[in-house]
Amino acid sequence: MAIIATRRSVVLVQGITGREGRYHTEAMLKYGTKIVAGVTPGRGGETVLGVPVFNSVSEAVKRFPEINTSIIFVPAPYAADAMYEAIDAGIKNIVVITEGIPVHDEIKVISYARSKGVIVVGPNCPGVISPGEKVKIGILPERSFKPGNIGVVSRSGTLTYEISEALLKAGFGHSTVLGIGGDPITGLDFIDVVKMFFEDPETKGIVIIGEIGGDAEERLANYIRREGLKKPIVAFIAGKTAPPGKRMGHAGAIITMGMGSAESKIRALESVGIPVAVTPMQVASLAQKVFK
Amino acid sequence: MRLYEYEGKKIFSNYGIPVPEGEVASSPDEAVEKSIRIGFPVVLKAQVLVGGRGKAGGIKLARTPDESREYAEKIFREGVKGVSVRKILVEKAVNIIQEYYLSLTIDRSNRKYVYLASSEGGVDIEEIAAKKPEAIIRVYIDPLAGLSDYHLRYLTEGLGLSGEHAKQLQTISKALYKIMIDYDADLVEINPLALTDKGIVALDSKITIDDNALYRHKDLEESLSKDPREFTEEEVIAKKHGFSFVSLDGDIGIIGNGAGLTMATLDLVAHFGGNPANFLDIGGGARADRVKAALTLLLKDPRIKVVFLNVYGGITRCDEVARGIIEALNESNIKKPLVVRLVGTNEEEGRRMLESAGIRYFTDDDEAAKYAVELAKQLGG
Numbered sequence: 001m002a003i004i005a006t007r008r009s010v011v012l013v014q015g016i017t018g019r020e021g022r023y024h025t026e027a028m029l030k031y032g033t034k035i036v037a038g039v040t041p042g043r044g045g046e047t048v049l050g051v052p053v054f055n056s057v058s059e060a061v062k063r064f065p066e067i068n069t070s071i072i073f074v075p076a077p078y079a080a081d082a083m084y085e086a087i088d089a090g091i092k093n094i095v096v097i098t099e100g101i102p103v104h105d106e107i108k109v110i111s112y113a114r115s116k117g118v119i120v121v122g123p124n125c126p127g128v129i130s131p132g133e134k135v136k137i138g139i140l141p142e143r144s145f146k147p148g149n150i151g152v153v154s155r156s157g158t159l160t161y162e163i164s165e166a167l168l169k170a171g172f173g174h175s176t177v178l179g180i181g182g183d184p185i186t187g188l189d190f191i192d193v194v195k196m197f198f199e200d201p202e203t204k205g206i207v208i209i210g211e212i213g214g215d216a217e218e219r220l221a222n223y224i225r226r227e228g229l230k231k232p233i234v235a236f237i238a239g240k241t242a243p244p245g246k247r248m249g250h251a252g253a254i255i256t257m258g259m260g261s262a263e264s265k266i267r268a269l270e271s272v273g274i275p276v277a278v279t280p281m282q283v284a285s286l287a288q289k290v291f292k
Numbered sequence: 293m294r295l296y297e298y299e300g301k302k303i304f305s306n307y308g309i310p311v312p313e314g315e316v317a318s319s320p321d322e323a324v325e326k327s328i329r330i331g332f333p334v335v336l337k338a339q340v341l342v343g344g345r346g347k348a349g350g351i352k353l354a355r356t357p358d359e360s361r362e363y364a365e366k367i368f369r370e371g372v373k374g375v376s377v378r379k380i381l382v383e384k385a386v387n388i389i390q391e392y393y394l395s396l397t398i399d400r401s402n403r404k405y406v407y408l409a410s411s412e413g414g415v416d417i418e419e420i421a422a423k424k425p426e427a428i429i430r431v432y433i434d435p436l437a438g439l440s441d442y443h444l445r446y447l448t449e450g451l452g453l454s455g456e457h458a459k460q461l462q463t464i465s466k467a468l469y470k471i472m473i474d475y476d477a478d479l480v481e482i483n484p485l486a487l488t489d490k491g492i493v494a495l496d497s498k499i500t501i502d503d504n505a506l507y508r509h510k511d512l513e514e515s516l517s518k519d520p521r522e523f524t525e526e527e528v529i530a531k532k533h534g535f536s537f538v539s540l541d542g543d544i545g546i547i548g549n550g551a552g553l554t555m556a557t558l559d560l561v562a563h564f565g566g567n568p569a570n571f572l573d574i575g576g577g578a579r580a581d582r583v584k585a586a587l588t589l590l591l592k593d594p595r596i597k598v599v600f601l602n603v604y605g606g607i608t609r610c611d612e613v614a615r616g617i618i619e620a621l622n623e624s625n626i627k628k629p630l631v632v633r634l635v636g637t638n639e640e641e642g643r644r645m646l647e648s649a650g651i652r653y654f655t656d657d658d659e660a661a662k663y664a665v666e667l668a669k670q671l672g673g
Contacts, residue, residue: 076504077507100504101504102476102502102504102505102508103398103476103478103502103504103505104435104473104476104502104505105505107398107403107404107405107435108435108436110403111403111404111434111435111436112436114403115436126606139576139606139607140606141605141606141607141636141637143636143637144606154552155552156550156551156552156553157550157552157576157606158548158549158550158552158553158576158604158606158608159550159552159553159555159556159604160552161604161606161636162553162604162657165604182551182552184398184400184478185398185400185403189401209552211551211552211555212555213400214400214401215400215401216401219401236556238552238553238555238556238559239555239558239559240559240562241540241555241558241559241561241562241568242555242558242571243538243540246538246571247536247538248536248538248551248554248555248571248573249536249550249551249552249554249555249571249573250551250552251503251504252400253551253555257397257417257418257421258418258421258422262559278563279556279559279560279563279657279658280553280556280560280657281656281657281658
């Protein structure tokens with residue numbers, strides 16, 4: 001079954017005529033993703049790699065009412081607008097690749113999405129891939145993923161590919177791999193995704209890749225304490241050496257007001273029976289121990 | 293981007309938040325002149341962005357022109373915590389009856405704005421949170437609904453204020469919200485917010501603007517380009533080239549792709565007993581020119597003894613990375629040992645290029661990190 005990206009996903013690409021949009025549309029199509037339409041205001045009537053381009057999301061869904069997922073490559077100043085447009089057109093899953101969206105835009109549009117029951121993956125994320133379903137809605141490189149039953153959820157991109165490939169080498173494959181994004185405000189948090197993995201019959205074990213900043217990892221630990229560890233989880237936390245008050249690449253990776261240190265996250269996760277790997281490669285050996 | 297206290301107070305004043313009468317001075321002469329104009333006693337406040345400036349001698353009470361001169365000269369001469377001082381804010385001293393804390397920020401996990409308030413102001417909010425968490429009042433605002441009057445009532449009730457003072461605090465709180473939205477701030481803080489014999493006054497200001505929204509505030513963007521503030525020279529260069537850079541205090545230069553992987557690389561180096569000199573993330577899909585700029589920056593840094601480049605090519609292509617490395621080394625006259633770990637997209641081509649250029653590479657990041665740490669130790673003693 002996998003989560004969010006499944007063989008039932010029918011995808012719209014917003015910002016399809018841009019360099020990134022075009023490049024990744026090609027990669028997604030090649031992987032097997034069903035992309036039926038694209039949107040770029042003012043470019044309606046063109047096609048990109050055989051995919052028809054529309055001026056608006058509403059035109060695209062009128063022509064293809066089966067669209068249930070949108071992926072957004074629109075530049076940061078216009079990304080929130082693209083998200084509102086997709087939500088108001090009734091699209092239920094939105095993956096936002098764009099990095100650098102102002103936080104006040106994010107907080108509003110994500111609250112709006114959640115109030116409408118719309119799932120937002122990202123912003124500032126690599127997207128979602130479900131190898132067994134042959135569906136990729138994102139920019140993740142194919143080589144790091146194979147069908148299997150480990151679910152991976154992460155706040156980063158490259159580190160996710162690295163750890164996913166290490167899992168492959170250790171003999172595992174992936175049900176779904178999903179990046180929730182590196183911004184302070186994200187559409188999904190670890191609890192949301194872990195819940196989905198708990199309910200997904202294909203997922204047998206879960207890998208959490210967290211990092212400094214915020215308290216998503218601590219909240220997950222509290223959730224597990226209340227609800228129980230329904231499937232085995234192993235974790236990795238990046239940023240043990242990060243100094244407070246400095247943003248480490250991701251807008252959300254900052255220790256501020258005494259909150260968000262790696263130690264606090266590691267302590268919280270370990271206290272509910274989630275082992276935390278010391279190095280990225282160690283995730284694979286922990287997985288071999290825990291996911292038998 | 294952080295604003296200086298005097299910039300924040302100018303905004304406060306424009307939004308109707310009372311601040312002490314004050315003026316900015318750029319020299320001791322000017323500080324004396326402005327002290328006399330404002331009238332003694334005055335407070336001289338070094339305009340720097342480092343925390344704990346009061347304890348470090350950056351805030352002084354002056355009762356006479358001579359004292360103003362003495363303190364201003366000392367502050368301009370010595371700086372504060374190693375940071376040089378370009379401006380001093382000269383302010384009329386006030387009689388404080390009680391100090392409060394008031395801020396508006398973003399609660400990431402709840403996806404809401406949140407007021408934090410306390411009647412134990414004057415110390416850091418971290419300190420209040422650690423010592424007396426029950427002394428902090430939190431009032432959440434749904435970003436879709438926006439600010440409502442009840443939020444303001446909860447604040448004044450929580451702080452135990454009534455009458456004229458409650459009214460003043462509500463006006464101030466409302467202004468904070470407006471500033472937060474108008475300026476794309478992620479933090480607007482008043483600490484201390486003082487109850488004085490002349491009403492409630494903001495004695496300090498701390499405003500940070502969301503860097504991602506600076507394009508909407510051209511004046512701030514311009515002021516940042518003239519004065520990089522808390523950003524080091526390297527951080528400014530990095531920004532120009534499109535990668536993120538944070539200075540640390542070790543001797544092993546680090547380049548990675550992706551924020552998570554780069555952080556994990558710092559951790560790995562520290563795990564094996566080394567000291568990272570920086571965080572440098574070349575980002576996703578970096579081409580040779582960006583890799584070259586990144587490596588050149590680290591080669592030039594005299595603190596760095598060894599450079600460790602850790603790349604997992606997803607969107608990023610290993611051959612582009614290899615090309616950037618080779619170009620940087622060929623064009624630089626500074627030689628430093630380089631440890632490269634390169635795997636992922638087009639790795640065969642990338643490794644072939646490194647081999648023919650005589651550059652050793654690793655495929656295992658643990659081994660590579662260990663080797664980098666060993667080299668740094670040999671060179672550093």
